[in-house]
Every structure is written in C-alpha cells, then in structure tokens.
Amino acid sequence: MDNSEDKLQQKSRSERRAKIVFERNKRLISFCLTLVIAATTVLIGFISIVDKDKEISVKENRKLAEKPKYSTSSFFKGEYTSSFDEYYSDNFPLRNMFISINKGLESLLTKKSNKNGIVIMNKANSDMSGEGIDKDGNKVTKSSAPIEKTTLPPIEQQEVTQSGSIILTDNSAMEIYYKNEEALENYANLINRIKNKLPNTRVISMLVPTSIEVLTPDPTYNTGEYSQKAAIQFAYSKMQKNIYKVNSLTTLNIHRDKYIYFRSDHHWTALGAYYGYTAFCKTTKQTAVPLSKLQRGRKDNFLGSLYRQSQSSVLANNPDYVDYYLPRRQTTGEIYQTIDMTDEPYPLSVIATNITDDNKYLVFIQGDQPLEKIETSNKNGKSILVIKESYGNALVPFLCDNYQTVYVIDPRSINGDLATFISANHINDLLIINYMFATSNPTFIDAFDAMVGY
Amino acid sequence: MVFSSLTFLYLFLPITLLIYFLVKKTPLRNAVLVIASLFFYAWGEPKTVFLLIITVFIEYIFGILIENSRYDKKKCKTLLIISIAFPLLLLGIFKYLGFFVKTLNILLFGLLPEVKITLPIGISFYTFQIISYVVDVYREKAPVQKSFFKLLLYISMFPQLIAGPIVRYVDIMNNVDKREISLKDFATGLQRFLPGLAKKAILANFAGKLATTLIGGDLAKLSTAGAWLGIIAYTFQIYFDFSAYSDMAIGMGKMFGFEFLENFNYPYISKSITDFWRRWHISLSSFFRDYVYIPLGGNREHHIRNMLIVWVLTGFWHGANWNFILWGLYYFLLLVLEKKVIGKYIEKMPIINRLYSLFFIIIGWVFFYFEDLGSLFKTLGLLFGISSNPGITATDKILFANYLPLLIICVIACTPVKKAVMTVLNNISLKGEKEQKIVGGVTIVFNFILLLLSTAAIVGSSFNPFLYFRF
Numbered sequence: 001m002d003n004s005e006d007k008l009q010q011k012s013r014s015e016r017r018a019k020i021v022f023e024r025n026k027r028l029i030s031f032c033l034t035l036v037i038a039a040t041t042v043l044i045g046f047i048s049i050v051d052k053d054k055e056i057s058v059k060e061n062r063k064l065a066e067k068p069k070y071s072t073s074s075f076f077k078g079e080y081t082s083s084f085d086e087y088y089s090d091n092f093p094l095r096n097m098f099i100s101i102n103k104g105l106e107s108l109l110t111k112k113s114n115k116n117g118i119v120i121m122n123k124a125n126s127d128m129s130g131e132g133i134d135k136d137g138n139k140v141t142k143s144s145a146p147i148e149k150t151t152l153p154p155i156e157q158q159e160v161t162q163s164g165s166i167i168l169t170d171n172s173a174m175e176i177y178y179k180n181e182e183a184l185e186n187y188a189n190l191i192n193r194i195k196n197k198l199p200n201t202r203v204i205s206m207l208v209p210t211s212i213e214v215l216t217p218d219p220t221y222n223t224g225e226y227s228q229k230a231a232i233q234f235a236y237s238k239m240q241k242n243i244y245k246v247n248s249l250t251t252l253n254i255h256r257d258k259y260i261y262f263r264s265d266h267h268w269t270a271l272g273a274y275y276g277y278t279a280f281c282k283t284t285k286q287t288a289v290p291l292s293k294l295q296r297g298r299k300d301n302f303l304g305s306l307y308r309q310s311q312s313s314v315l316a317n318n319p320d321y322v323d324y325y326l327p328r329r330q331t332t333g334e335i336y337q338t339i340d341m342t343d344e345p346y347p348l349s350v351i352a353t354n355i356t357d358d359n360k361y362l363v364f365i366q367g368d369q370p371l372e373k374i375e376t377s378n379k380n381g382k383s384i385l386v387i388k389e390s391y392g393n394a395l396v397p398f399l400c401d402n403y404q405t406v407y408v409i410d411p412r413s414i415n416g417d418l419a420t421f422i423s424a425n426h427i428n429d430l431l432i433i434n435y436m437f438a439t440s441n442p443t444f445i446d447a448f449d450a451m452v453g454y
Numbered sequence: 455m456v457f458s459s460l461t462f463l464y465l466f467l468p469i470t471l472l473i474y475f476l477v478k479k480t481p482l483r484n485a486v487l488v489i490a491s492l493f494f495y496a497w498g499e500p501k502t503v504f505l506l507i508i509t510v511f512i513e514y515i516f517g518i519l520i521e522n523s524r525y526d527k528k529k530c531k532t533l534l535i536i537s538i539a540f541p542l543l544l545l546g547i548f549k550y551l552g553f554f555v556k557t558l559n560i561l562l563f564g565l566l567p568e569v570k571i572t573l574p575i576g577i578s579f580y581t582f583q584i585i586s587y588v589v590d591v592y593r594e595k596a597p598v599q600k601s602f603f604k605l606l607l608y609i610s611m612f613p614q615l616i617a618g619p620i621v622r623y624v625d626i627m628n629n630v631d632k633r634e635i636s637l638k639d640f641a642t643g644l645q646r647f648l649p650g651l652a653k654k655a656i657l658a659n660f661a662g663k664l665a666t667t668l669i670g671g672d673l674a675k676l677s678t679a680g681a682w683l684g685i686i687a688y689t690f691q692i693y694f695d696f697s698a699y700s701d702m703a704i705g706m707g708k709m710f711g712f713e714f715l716e717n718f719n720y721p722y723i724s725k726s727i728t729d730f731w732r733r734w735h736i737s738l739s740s741f742f743r744d745y746v747y748i749p750l751g752g753n754r755e756h757h758i759r760n761m762l763i764v765w766v767l768t769g770f771w772h773g774a775n776w777n778f779i780l781w782g783l784y785y786f787l788l789l790v791l792e793k794k795v796i797g798k799y800i801e802k803m804p805i806i807n808r809l810y811s812l813f814f815i816i817i818g819w820v821f822f823y824f825e826d827l828g829s830l831f832k833t834l835g836l837l838f839g840i841s842s843n844p845g846i847t848a849t850d851k852i853l854f855a856n857y858l859p860l861l862i863i864c865v866i867a868c869t870p871v872k873k874a875v876m877t878v879l880n881n882i883s884l885k886g887e888k889e890q891k892i893v894g895g896v897t898i899v900f901n902f903i904l905l906l907l908s909t910a911a912i913v914g915s916s917f918n919p920f921l922y923f924r925f
Contacts (some may be wrong), residue, residue, distance in 0.1 A: 021887060029894030030641030036902055037644055038468070045464040076500045081455075088461050092913055102914025105907060109860040110660055165667065165849070176849070178675055220848035225675065 047093045054091060064090040103311060166310055167212070167221070171318050172263035173306035174212035175437070176221060179231045183440035188238035190445070191432060194452045195243050197419040198430065204284060205239060206246040206433040207232045208268065208276055208391055211261035213436075214252050228436045235439065246283045248276040259323075264315040265304020266437075267361055270323050273394035276433075280395075281402070284429070289401040294325040297353060302360040322360040324351050327400040330377035335369045339409075339416030348372055350397050364393035370414035372396075374406040384429040385422060387411060387451075389444055391435040403429075411447035418451045455497040457702050458654050458912055466494065467706075474710065480633055484607050487710060491612035495576070498616075502574035505548075509541055510609050513584045514602045516540075517591045521598040530592065537588040545581045549573055553774035576616040578771060580609050582741055587623040589745055596624045604630050613706035617699045619717035620737035626712050633711030643708030645897070648904045650701025653867065655908040658694035659915060661687045661864060664857050668850075669823070673832055679846035681836040683854060688823055689816050690864040693722065696735070722868040725807045726800050727788045727814055742768055761793075762786055772822070777830055781821035788814055 054064055068074070068083035075081065092098070165176045195203040212221050213228035220226065229249055236245045252260060252268075252275055260272030268276070274291055281288040302320040333348030348366055355363045365372060368390055383405035386392050392408070399406050407427065409418075422430060438444045455462050470490040474483055496503040516537035523530040548571055555569045587605070590596035599605040607630060614621050668684030669676065676684070700717035707714045721733035731739050742764045750760040769782020792800065800807045820837070824830035835841045854861075879897075883890035 022884070022890065025887060025890050025894065027637055029891070029897065030637045032894070033641045033644060033898045033901060034637060036898055037648070037905060038471075040902065040905060041464055041468045042472075045468050048460075048464055078498075078500055081497050081500070085459060085461050088465070089459075089913065092460055092464075095913055098910040098913035101907065101910035105656065105911060106660070106914070109656075109863070110663070110857050167852075178672075218848060 044093055048088065048091070051091075051093060053087075099311075103313075166306060167217075168310060168312050168314060169217045171314060172211070172215070172261075173310055173312060173315055174216070174221075175210065175266055175306065177210065177212055177226055177228055177231075177436055179225050179227060179234075180440045181231075181234060183445070184231055184235040185238050187434075187439040187445065188235050190449055190452055191243055192238075192240050193454075194418060194430070194432075195240060197452075198422060201422055201427065202244060202284065202429045203242075204244040204246060204280070204429060204431045205236070206248060206276070206280060206431060207235060207439070208248050208433065208435045209252065210266060210435055210437065211268075213249070214256050215261060231436055231439075244283050246276075246280050248279045251275045251279045262302070262304055262306075262320045262361075263318065264307035264320050265302070265361060266306055266435075267304065267391060268394060268435075269320075270325055270364070270394050270397075273391075274325065274398060277395055277398040280399075280431070286402050289328065289398065291325065293328055295328075296323060296325050297351075298323050299355065299360040299363060302358075304359070304361060322363055324353070324363055325397065326351055326353075327376070327397050329400055331374050331400050333365075333372055333374040335366070336371040336373065337414070339371060339414055339421055341371065341373070345373075348374070350374060350400060361390070361393070365396050365408060367393065368410045368413065369408070370410060372406075372408040374400060374408070376400045376404055376406070378402070378404055380404055382429070383407065383425065383427045384431055385409060385418075385425075385427045387418070387430070387432045387448065389434060389438050389441075391438070392431075392433040395433060399431075409451075411451050412443055414451075416451060417453050419453070455494050457699065458651060458908070460909070460912060463651075463909070463912075466490075471709065480631065483633070483711075484604065484630070487611060488603065488607050491607075491610040491615060494612040495610065495615060499574050502548075502577075505544070505574060505577075506580060506610065507606065509544060509580070510584060510606050511602060512540060513537055513588055514599070514605045517588055517598045517605070518600070520588065520592050534588060534592045538585055541581045541584055545577055547571070548577055550770075550774045579618050579620055580615065582620050582738075583609055583622075586620070586741060586745060590623055596627060599623070599627070599630075611707075611710075611712070613703045613710070613712075614714060617696070617703070618735075618737055619700050619703060619714055620741050621714055625715060629712045635709070635711040639711070640709050643705045643710075645705070645901060646708060647702050647705030648901045648908070649872075650698045650705060651908045652904040653694045653701065654698035655911040655915075657860070657864060657867060658691050658698060659911060660857075660860050661690040661694065664853065664860070665691050667853065669833065673829055673836075675843070676833075676836060677844045677847045677850055678836050678839050678841070679850045680853075681833055683850060685816055685820055685823070685833070685837070687857075687861075689722075689819050690861075690868075692819065692822070693718075693868065694864070720868065720870050722812060722815065723808060723870070724811045724815070726792055726797065726811055727785065728792050728797065730811055730815060731785070731789070738768070738771070758790060761790060765789070773825070775825045776827060777821055777825050780830075781818060784818055784821055 053067060055066075065083065065087040067087050068080055070080055074083075166173050167176060191203065191205050209228040209232065212226075214222075216222045222228065224230075232247075232249060239245060252272060255271075255275050258271060259269055260275060261268050271291075278288040280286075299322040300319075302322050303315060304320065307315045327350055331350045333350055334345035335348045336345050337343050348369070350365055352363050352366050361367075365374075374396075378401065380403070382403045384399060384403045385407040386396055386399065387409055388396075389410065389412070396406060396408055405427075407425065409421075418430075421427075432448075434444070455466060457463075470486065474486045474490075477483055477486060492503060492507070495506060499506075516533060520530055520533050520537070523533060552569045552571055555566050559566050559568075587596065587599075587608070591598050599608070608621075608623055608626060609615070611621075664687035665684050668680045668687065670684075697718040704714045704716070715737065717735060717737050719733040719736065721730055724730040724733055746767065747760050747764045750756065750763065752760060765782040765786035766779060767782070768785070769778045769780070772778045772781070800810060803810075817834075817837070820830060820833055824833060832841070836843060839845070879893050883893040
C-alpha cells in the first residue's frame with residue numbers, strides 16, 4: 001500500500017514539476033515575443049524620429065511630403081495631423097524595402113497571371129501633373145520658386161485617368177479602353193462647332209488609337225465595347241463632311257510589328273507618330289518627309305506612366321527607349337503663356353536633346369506647354385495650329401517639314417478664343433489630334449470646349 | 455488616428471505603452487490612458503474631442519443625480535429619460551440632421567437649406583456606450599462612478615473608442631481600479647493584435663481592391679459574374695475590416711489590462727440568419743436586445759413590432775441613408791420568416807442551412823454597399839441576371855484567376871481554422887519542454903512576420919481607410 005501511495009505521490013509531484021516548467025517556459029516565450037515586437041517597433045520608431053528626411057522618391061517619381069509646421073489653427077483644422085501622417089509615411093525608414101515586400105505580397109495574392117500571361121490591375125493614383133524641363137534639360141516642378149525666363153514652366157498635364165484598369169502582358173502594359181458614345185458624340189460636335197466658325201480654314205480631326213487596340217494580346221480588348229476602331233468610326237460619323245478625318249489606325253496596324261508604342265507608357269513612339277503623320281499627309285494631300293531623310297537620336301532607359309502606375313517588374317526589366325527624329329528644316333521655337341502672345345516668350349527646342357529628366361517623352365517639344373510657335377526654314381507661307389494633348393507632341397516635329405509656322409496649343413493650360421486666334425494669325429490648317437482616352441477626359445474636353453466657344 | 459497607420463503603430467502606441475508600464479500605480483496608469491486616448495481622438499477630431507468630453511461630463515452628472523434620486527421613482531425615471539435623450543439628440547444632430555433635411559426637402563420641394571455636418575468619428579459607438587452606463591446605473595446593475603475622470607477613461611479608452619466593440623461599463627468597471635498585467639497577458643494581447651492588424655492591412659485591403667475594381671466604379675459595364683465576384687469580395691472586405699478592428703481593440707485592451715468581450719464569432723459559418731446576428735457585431739445586437747427590444751416587451755408582447763423597431767434602428771445606426779434602413783428591413787423580414795415559418799426546417803438541413811445563410815448575407819451586403827438606390831437595384835438586377843449586361847467577360851475571368859490565392863485565404867480565414875491550429879500547437883507543446891520551445895519559437899517568428907508584412911502593406915498603400923469609419 002505504501003508503495004502505490006508513493007507512486008501516486010511521485011506521479012503527482014512530477015506532474016506538478018512539469019506544470020511548473022510549462023508555465024515558466026510560457027512566461028519565457030511571452031517575454032521573448034514581447035521583446036521581439038517591442039524591440040522592432042521601438043527601434044524603427046526611434047530611427048523614424050532621428051533620421052534625416054528625404055526629399056524625392058526616385059522610385060515613385062515625386063517629391064516626398066515635407067514636415068509640416070505646427071500651428072494651433074492648422075491643428076484645429078485637421079491639416080497639421082493629416083500632413084503629419086503623410087509626412088511620416090513618406091519618410092518612413094526602409095520605405096523602399098517595405099514597398100518591395102508589399103509588391104511581392106501583392107503578386108503572391110492578387111496577380112498571378114493566367115495562361116495568356118495577362119494580369120489586370122487597377123490603376124493606382126498617379127500624380128503626373130506639373131512636370132517640365134528647362135532649356136538645360138533639367139526638371140522643373142510646379143512647386144518651384146519664381147521662374148526666370150531662362151527656365152521653363154511645368155508642362156506635363158495629368159492625362160491617365162483616375163479610374164480604370166491596366167493589363168500587363170509578359171512585356172508591356174496597356175490601359176483598357178471603354179467606348180463612350182455620348183462622349184464621342186460630344187467630341188464630334190466640338191469639332192463641328194469650331195469648323196462652323198472657320199469657313200476658310202481646313203479643319204482636320206485625327207483620332208489616334210492606343211496600343212491596346214493595335215497590339216492587344218486578347219481580342220476581347222479591341223472588340224465590341226472595347227473597340228477603339230468602332231469608337232473612331234462612330235466619332236467620325238458624327239462629324240460634318242467638310243471636316244478632314246485622318247485614318248491613323250490602318251497605317252498603325254500595317255506597321256504593328258515595329259516599335260510604334262511604348263511598353264511602359266501610354267504614348268506612341270516617335271515612329272508610331274511618324275506613321276500617324278503619313279496618314280495625316282495622305283488625308284491633307286501633302287508629302288510626308290521620308291524617315292530616312294531625318295537625323296535620329298535615342299534616349300535609353302525610359303519607364304513611363306504605366307510603369308509608375310503598376311510598378312511592375314516586368315516593365316522595369318525591359319525598359320523602353322525614346323527614339324527621336326530631328327526635323328531637317330531649321331526651326332526656332334517660342335513658348336507663350338497667353339494667347340495674344342504679348343508676354344515675353346521662353347525658348348523652345350522642337351527636340352529637347354539635352355533632357356536629363358526620367359520622363360523622356362518630354363523630349364518632344366518640351367512636353368505640354370500653353371502655346372508654342374515654331375518657325376521653320378520651309379518658307380512656303382503655310383501655317384498650322386495643332387490642338388492636342390501629349391499624343392500630339394511626338395507628331396509636331398514631323399509637321400515642321402511641311403509648314404512655315406507651326407502653332408501648338410494645349411487647351412488645358414491656356415485660355416482664349418480659338419477662332420479669333422486662327423484668323424488673327426492667318427492660320428491655314430487646324431489639326432485637332434487626340435488619343436481615344438482624351439475624348440472622354442473632362443479636363444481636356446472642358447478646356448477645349450471653352451476655347452471653341454459659341 | 456487609425457490603428458493601421460504608421461504614426462499609430464510606430465510612434466503613438468510604443469510611446470504610450472512605454473510610459474504606461476513605466477508608471478506602476480493604477481491611478482497614474484489611468485491618467486496616462488485618458489491623456490493618450492484624448493490625444494488619439496483629437497488627432498483625428500481636434501474640435502469634436504470637446505463634444506466627447508462634454509457629453510461624458512453631462513452623463514456623469516446624470517449618473518450621480520439618478521443615484522441620489524432613488525427615493526423618488528418618478529424623478530429618477532425622468533432623469534433617466536433626459537440622460538438618454540441628450541446624447542441621442544447630439545447623435546441625431548451630428549449624424550442624421552443632414553439626412554432628415556434632405557428627406558424633408560423632397561416633400562417641401564427643396565425649401566430647406568442643405569445641411570452638411572461632418573460626422574465626429576466614433577460618436578455612434580460612444581453614444582451607445584454612455585447610454586448603456588446610465589441605464590445600468592438606473593437598473594442598479596452597475597454602481598455609479600463617482601469620478602468623472604474614471605468614467606471618461608471608460609468611454610474614451612482608445613482601443614475601443616473609434617470602432618467598438620461597444621463595451622459595457624459593467625464589463626470593465628472592476629479593471630478601472632485594479633489592473634494587473636502579467637507578461638503572459640501582454641503577450642496574449644499581442645497575439646490578438648498582430649493577426650488583427652494583418653487581417654486588416656492585407657486581407658481586408660486586398661479584398662477591397664477587388665471589390666472596388668468591380669463594383670466601385672461605373673456599373674454600366676458590369677457583368678453578372680463581375681457583380682457576384684465584386685460583392686463577394688466586399689463580403690470578405692467588410693468582415694475582415696470590422697472584425698480586425700475588434701481584434702486589435704481586444705488585443706490592446708488586454709495589453710492595458712482590460713478584458714473586452716468578443717464582438718465576432720465566425721459569422722460566415724452561420725446556420726441561419728438568426729445565428730448570423732449572434733455572431734456579427736455582437737456588442738451592437740446585444741445592446742439593442744438589452745436596451746431596446748426587451749424594454750419594449752421583447753418576444754412577449756408586440757413581438758413583431760419590437761423586432762421591426764430594433765431592425766430599422768440597427769440599419770439606421772449604420773448610416774444616415776435609405777439604403778441602410780432597407781438593409782435593416784431586409785434582415786427584419788428574414789428574421790421574422792425564420793422565427794415564424796422556416797426556422798425549424800432550416801435547422802435540420804446541414805450544409806444547406808449554411809449555404810442559405812451565406813446567400814442571404816451576401817445579398818444583404820448589396821443593400822449595405824450602395825448608398826445610391828439606383829445603383830443598388832441595378833446591381834441586384836445584375837446579380838440575378840435581369841439586365842442587358844453580359845453574363846461574364848474576359849476581364850472577370852482574369853480577375854478571378856489573379857485573385858484566386860487571396861480568395862482561398864479569405865475563405866479559410868472565415869472558418870475557425872485558427873482555433874484548430876491553436877489546439878494542435880498546444881497539444882504539441884504539452885508533450886515536452888523542447889516541443890514547447892519550438893512551438894513558442896514558431897509563434898514568435900510568425901507574429902514578427904505578421905508585423906513586417908502588415909507594415910509593408912500599409913507603407914505600400916497610400917489610401918487605407920477603415921470601412922466602419924462613418925461612425
């Protein structure tokens with residue numbers, strides 16, 4: 001009997017000991033967990049307070065938020081705290097590392113491509129406004145100090161719209177297009193209205209499709225509601241007969257195997273613009289300058305708007321390059337801020353070969369400026385006004401071959417009456433060139449509408 | 455301030471915890487918590503923090519007045535009514551006035567000027583909390599709190615101030631004066647907080663992206679399949695978003711020495727709609743049960759009327775808009791149907807009862823999501839194929855294929871898998887010291903990775919709002 005009682009006592013003693021050890025280890029593990037998490041947060045928190053603030057994020061191509069100044073009034077308006085949160089987030093330690101980890105997490109959970117290798121993603125908000133380059137090819141941002149006449153004002157307008165989706169193939173990104181007949185009809189009416197105010201001016205409409213129409217990996221994206229071809233035909237059908245309508249799509253399709261669109265940017269390349277130019281010449285019965293007659297150059301390593309929006313490594317591993325073709329005519333250009341051209345102009349290079357900025361598409365006529373006037377050595381007395389958003393920028397250098405004077409207006413950054421401007425300057429041709437997304441972009445359409453007037 | 459923000463995680467919380475644990479005495483800790491909580495609230499609401507303080511102060515006075523009027527039942531009751539009416543009036547003004555004016559204007563042909571008042575964050579939660587306090591004092595379920603400061607602590611405690619759970623005074627009143635936080639408690643709190651953070655920053659936000667892609671924009675091009683995928687993504691998003699907030703609240707409460715009650719109990723494995731409302735936002739449905747339904751007579755008299763009142767109010771609490779009222783009515787109809795007709799049959803059909811519940815829960819979220827009634831009914835039509843839009847598009851297939859890994863994880867996260875895993879791990883650690891240490895090590899590494907990934911997700915997203923933030 002003693003034996004079995006002993007055994008029982010021994011058993012319960014060893015059980016108790018095991019329990020004590022278990023609890024002690026539990027405390028140890030709790031301690032370690034607390035230590036690890038606390039150390040991480042305190043360390044990172046400490047670094048975040050003492051480290052120096054960065055100014056620019058190269059990866060995101062934007063200025064990082066600055067430390068806000070405290071004032072009681074800004075605190076009570078809530079401005080201080082939201083600015084502080086933004087500032088803290090923008091200057092967080094190891095920010096780039098965390099962004100990369102997040103990208104990895106995202107690809108793991110949300111972006112496995114299907115067998116066609118197509119991935120769809122929402123467009124991230126991108127701040128593409130206010131980019132410009134000066135005559136030395138250096139970037140000037142909107143928030144700079146007062147501008148001297150030797151430097152240039154901001155020039156790239158925000159175009160890629162806030163909502164919508166991008167598809168990523170195995171080497172390029174393309175924005176999905178949705179046909180909006182109401183917008184297209186409205187656009188056509190704008191063209192009709194301006195034509196009716198200009199009986200003696202040749203009015204040419206040029207609608208340009210984007211890469212997804214011409215190079216789509218899946219026929220879904222250029223048929224039915226996605227078809228830019230149908231959209232162009234619809235828009236042209238609503239325009240009056242006395243308007244010249246350029247069919248750029250056929251020419252672009254013929255040359256689709258060439259590098260006519262960027263992979264990481266929503267624009268066409270200079271080569272694509274050249275084919276557009278040949279279609280323009282055909283419609284307006286002019287002679288297109290042969291490409292072989294033009295001196296060319298190249299800017300390597302271009303990652304454009306669609307890269308900024310998707311941050312896709314597929315694009316980063318396979319960057320674009322920007323080929324440019326120098327006009328064979330001599331050109332001198334000026335940039336005006338007002339439509340009556342009474343202000344002192346900035347100098348303009350048709351091809352800004354000294355560009356240093358990452359956004360190499362700005363090499364074409366230095367991006368989106370309010371009003372540009374280019375005089376060429378082709379003294380044939382003919383002049384043209386180009387109304388455009390940035391798609392037209394790559395086309396304008398080719399027009400310098402056919403005209404003595406080329407005017408370029410971006411309606412988003414200048415006010416004034418178009419018809420008055422055209423008659424005051426005795427302009428022969430009016431070209432409105434837009435890529436399909438612009439036709440439903442309220443910023444552009446409203447600005448253009450205002451310049452057309454009644 | 456938002457829990458899933460860098461400012462909170464790496465500045466506010468570590469500093470607050472450090473100071474809290476440096477001062478050892480409870481009264482000092484209470485002071486730290488109140489100051490930190492008011493700072494937390496003022497960060498997002500610099501002006502209406504005073505509204506919060508004043509509301510609590512007035513209710514504090516009422517609590518004392520009620521306690522001192524026990525001899526005069528009529529006076530006591532009158533005081534109670536005023537003490538309930540006052541915060542409700544404030545809630546009505548700040549949250550619902552704009553809606554009332556807008557609705558009246560339809561009848562008055564736009565005569566009234568538009569009223570736009572910014573909703574103070576958390577007012578729906580703290581209003582109900584303070585009401586539960588005065589009612590419990592009146593019912594003598596809770597002793598009156600003689601210190602305004604301690605009452606303010608209860609209401610303003612930052613872990614639960616902004617998005618619940620709706621904590622009852624009786625649940626924390628003992629902890630106000632005496633708290634002992636062991637290392638184990640703190641670690642337990644951490645192990646509740648960090649998975650909650652990951653659930654919000656990763657699962658809820660990613661599911662939200664899918665929902666927004668499909669149903670957050672122009673519905674003109676939406677297909678039936680797209681509508682289903684979108685609303686299912688939203689179903690995940692709202693659950694992970696809201697329950698994560700409760701997880702973080704409970705976890706942080708524990709770290710500071712308070713025990714909050716569970717607010718969610720795997721609502722998507724419900725066997726009926728009645729079951730669903732015992733699992734979803736438990737603190738809200740129990741508030742309505744204890745403070746509205748039962749006082750009105752419960753299921754003893756005017757059963758249907760009481761249910762109708764409760765469900766319209768529940769819907770309306772969620773937002774000052776007609777779609778929320780419809781959402782409440784929707785559940786009212788389903789619950790009456792279950793109680794009076796089909797409940798007993800549903801009970802007996804395993805699997806089918808869960809599918810039935812999920813189906814109606816998902817449809818319910820359509821009412822919740824679309825504040826514009828036109829879009830709401832259009833989407834309902836789409837879901838049931840009553841529309842000229844396509845059934846399925848290439849984009850839908852691609853999106854589904856892309857998001858499949860996330861969707862699978864979401865489905866798993868809706869089930870009590872965590873409990874099963876914890877049980878298995880616990881059994882392993884009981885086997886011996888070495889096993890226990892290995893499991894412990896794995897736990898530490900796992901939680902560290904959760905912190906890392908959550909931080910990455912927060913840094914990577916520029917826009918990170920909580921859904922239940924209109925409260």
